Amino acid sequence: MNMYNDQGPSEDDIDRFSQDETGYCPHCNEEIWDDAAKCPACGNWLHDGTRHEDQAVRYFKNKFVVCIVIALLLGFFWSVTRLF
Numbered sequence: 001m002n003m004y005n006d007q008g009p010s011e012d013d014i015d016r017f018s019q020d021e022t023g024y025c026p027h028c029n030e031e032i033w034d035d036a037a038k039c040p041a042c043g044n045w046l047h048d049g050t051r052h053e054d055q056a057v058r059y060f061k062n063k064f065v066v067c068i069v070i071a072l073l074l075g076f077f078w079s080v081t082r083l084f
Helices: 011-016 055-083
Strands: 022-024 031-033
Touching: none
Parallel strands: none
Antiparallel strands: 022 031
16 A cells, blocks of 8 residues: 555645746646656656646637637728728
């Protein structure tokens, strides 16, 4: 029986240290230590390191930019058609 079952950092551990020392696993998006070689949540090896932006934040930023571009294009085409 292994009495030292490492579950990775707890929320208290993560809060105790600055955000600069943690990142997100590119495989499961769990918050982990930057210097971790293997994700404690999913068990995948981190060959390229951690990401420093949450996947959900990046997804919504990309969607927001796409919506703005579409709105600008629609406005441009609407104004061009009003001229003729």
